[in-house]
Amino acid sequence: MVIANLLDVVTGNEFDHDATDTAEEKSMRSVYRVLAFLLAIEVLIQAMAIAYAIAGLGKWVADDGGVLNKQVVDSENASFPGVGGFATHAINGTMIIPILVLLLLIASFFAKVPGGVRSAAILLLLVALQVFLGIFSHSVPYVIVLHVLNAFAILGIAIIAGRSASVAAEPARTSVAV
């Protein structure tokens, strides 16, 4: 019985949006929606941060005579515009995004979003994969290509999850795109 219900929750089957939605469920749906869109925004921030860092590094080396070697990298205090992008990318990617996706999964248990638990669970797996790919690329550089592709997958699924929560929040107007 419990397992059957758990399965329903996990697969997002057991949703009948009508007047039975409580205020709590509606607010949890908002939480879910906000977290999903935050996750999508974080993917964009990640791309911007790393691109800014690499552009700043390029100019520093090409125009300003900067020398990048392991000593400078590991001194962690090289200074050029954009250098903070490396740290931003690392902290976002290994701490903030994993926490966000964990919170999204928890919110999905309470928010009656169609396919909400499934999307959140997939996002959790993809984020774990993303961290692994990012770190593994230090040893095997071409792995970064998969890291980039996976970023698009996370972005897409996070947007879909956020939109399904938006739609679910307005059951009377399900055909209207948000």
Place this chain on the structure above:
Amino acid sequence: MTAERRRLLIALIATVALLAPLGYYWQASLLPDRYSVMDMGYADYGGGPATMTHHELMGRRVASLVADPKRPADVRVTLTARKERFRLASGEQVDGYTVNGTSPGPVIRAVQGQLVEVVLVNESVPSGVTLHWHGVDVPNAADGVAGVTQDAVRPGKSFTYRFVADHVGTYWYHSHQVSHAQVQGGLLGGLVVTPPKTGPDVRDELAMLHVYDGKPTINGSTGDVLVDAADGETVRVRVVNTDNGATSVWTSGSPFTVMAVDGYDLHEPTPVSDRAVRLTAGGRVDLQVTAPARIELGGARALIIGQGARAVPQPTEQLDLLTYGTPAPLGFDPSSPERMFTYSVGRRPGFLDGRPGLWWSINGHLFPDVPMFVVEEGDVVTMHIDNHSSQTHPMHLHGHHAVVMARNGVKATGSPWWVDSLDVANGDSYDIAFVADNPGIWMDHCHNLPHAAQGLVAHLMYAGLTEPYRVGGDAANEPE
């Protein structure tokens, strides 16, 4: 129970099932405010006898492990540490730390066999300071690790270090309190031990490499450094890497001969051209060249000896110290060790003192649940170091020099290659051996110092010792 309530209950159960293990691991990772490194992790006897190690029972005190207290000092130096904004030798302003008003601090020079006595005075470093004698196998009480061999020296206080400089070579000193910040900020200097005068003088130059605020320097100067020398003159250049990452060193104008690594002379080294030598973070190489020559230091700066040598780009090949020089007796037999340890560096998700992240692991465990390598005095010890953590780690064992036996299973065939700082690249493994001949509690850690602060620290401990020092506590000891 209505369907709604049942759903809510299931959601709660799922949440608890997700969070409970996380909460457990978070809570388990929290460090006490004050702890002894001797209580950290679990004892690893390396296949040797499981000796009594409980330090609250009677044992020999670390503070008793000193140089002969009755012997007068031959070299006396007072080093005063300050936290301040200062000028590099080349003029740039830097926020950091100075020793006697400059960074790097004064070079301490001793002749082999002299007793060196250094009084460290903390004038204005709020977090406290210590001095660690990197590469010198000092008595344990002089090792300078806050919370392990002493308390950090608070502002206005002082501490005296005494040791016999019984081994020639190139060394350096640096703070081992909040070391990831203080070393980066410049609380360091050079130490050179030379043999008693025998033959004619060989020109001897020291090149301390340090990155201040992202600016690579030689002896505290940005840019190239000029050394006057007549054509044909032989010059020994002692290169010290005080940074967190390795650098490549190569020459133009003259081949170089690697005379010593980490303070230990190589046996029958030969001149090298078209190759670079990799200098580990914390490590030293002594190179001999004939003027005119340029010593290229990582491509960011050069030591220019005499006139006329032209810069060449970095050689693509590196000198392999595993096959450089010729074999010589080691002075001990590593083939039947009393202890065989493994130091396997990985990386995994988890909590470090409550902080979630991807942290370095040692033998699969996260700090502080790491092995304590236990030995007895006189043991022959081998250690298999491997690294599958995605990044390079310059591993530094305090108080001992170890000889490299093999890399990735390939035996060393060159000169005995003694190290105190060994660069272990991702995917590589090394087998090293040493004699446990210096009783104490010794850090065995990554000298990319932010990595040490991220938990890549273990200790080597001799059985039957005790020490009163604690990490944290009133002394606010924070060795990493």
